[in-house]
Amino acid sequence: MLKWRWIAVTAVVVAAVTGALLWLFLAWSGRPDAPVRIDAVKTAFGAGAGAGGVFALWLATRRQRTLELQLAETTRVASVTERDLEERRVTELYTKAVEQLGNDKAPVRLGGLYALERLGQDNPRQRQTIVNVLCAYLRMPFKEPKEGLRGADAVQRPQNNDDYDAPELQVRLAAQELLKIHLQREHPAFWPGMSIDLQRATLVDFRLSGCEVVVADFSHARFVGSVHMRGTTFAEKTGFYGTVFTSLANFDRSVFTEGAYFSWARFEGVARFARTRSEGGMRFHHTNFAAEAVFERSTHEFDFEGATFAVEPDLPHPGTR
Structure with missing residues (x-):
């Protein structure tokens, strides 16, 4: 599992990247009129949203993998426990039957x-x-x-x-x-x-x-x-x-x-x-x-x-x- 501080750091990085892209687009446009500024803002925020989406997808995949590993470990432990219980049961039945002999x-x-x-x-x-x-x-x-x-x-x-x-x-x-x-x-x-x-x-x-x-x-x-x-x-x-x-x-x-x-x-x-x-x-x-x-x-x-x-x-x- 990711720690919350790493998630916060990633959010700050995405915000910084979005701000930087916004500044670059505005600087490169060379035209301060409103339509150009609006397009630059849209493009910058779209790129930032895309980066955030990629991170969210990676985070969801990691969580899914973690859950799968936890489920596999739980299943393994349950299987070992069940096998141990079954072997114990067999041993008890065997011992009791031999005692009867x-x-x-x-x-x-x-x-x-x-x-x-x-x-x-x-x-x-x-x-x-x-x-x-x-x-x-x-x-x-x-x-x-x-x-x-x-x-x-x-x-x-x-x-x-x-x-x-x-x-x-x-x-x-x-x-x-x-x-x-x-x-x-x-x-x-x-x-x-x-x-x-x-x-x-x-x-x-x-x-x-x-x-x-x-x-x-x-x-x-x-x-x-x-x-x-x-x-x-x-x-x-x-x-x-x-x-x-x-x-x-x-x-x-x-x-x-x-x-x-x-x-x-x-x-x-x-x-x-x-x-x-x-x-x-x-x-x-x-x-x-x-x-x-x-x-x-x-x-x-x-x-x-x-x-x-x-x-x-x-x-x-x-x-x-």
Whole structure:
């Protein structure tokens, strides 16, 4: 903003210029008659008015620019304030949801899971963090069932609730379901670009079919009940090192883009790898197959160094379909 003293100085200068022009016009006219004097006065005041108009225009432009700068700064401050408030709100919601996961009551823990899921749905930048929390929760130890709760075996041999922590199992099944929903390519709530770390986790009746994962590590995990990862794409090298599969493990039509390690894993049920694809090869060093192993129409190299089979598999030749 211009100070008033500068405006006053400018007004005096314009008046002085007008007076000087008036004197020059009168002096140059050489004729003192009234019409000439009137024309000189008109010309001088017209020039002065023009100079004043130019100054007024410049002043208005400067004021407009100043107002625009003030508005831009106000908008920036408001935006920063709004962003800070939003980040604070997200942090508070996240903290509260995580606290709920540590509650002694299973329904409260379930509420924490769904609060995190809703937070991730509304805030894409928080999704990987929320997936990390879900995985960390599943890595926590608990009293698991001896076998899966789905399928014919569960119907024929119903388990006593004293054998495992039933309320906690329901929370974990919900966490597994949330992972599956947000990793499925065709699901409306798909979260792309996610990575999962489930090392040493105990997973019951695990489902991850039709999903897309960047990095996945299941090393030393224990899968209780059947596992279904049919048609799942693993973008980077995947780890199943030392993993235990207590029942059916179905990886049919899955894509291990950079390969996978199943070394020292143990398959106690049927292991299915039909029509799987991999550009990095599949490593089954010292893997134990206690039941049938199916590898038909797979299109990658296998490495079964030290592996043992209860039933000799019909292995495809590399590159065949």
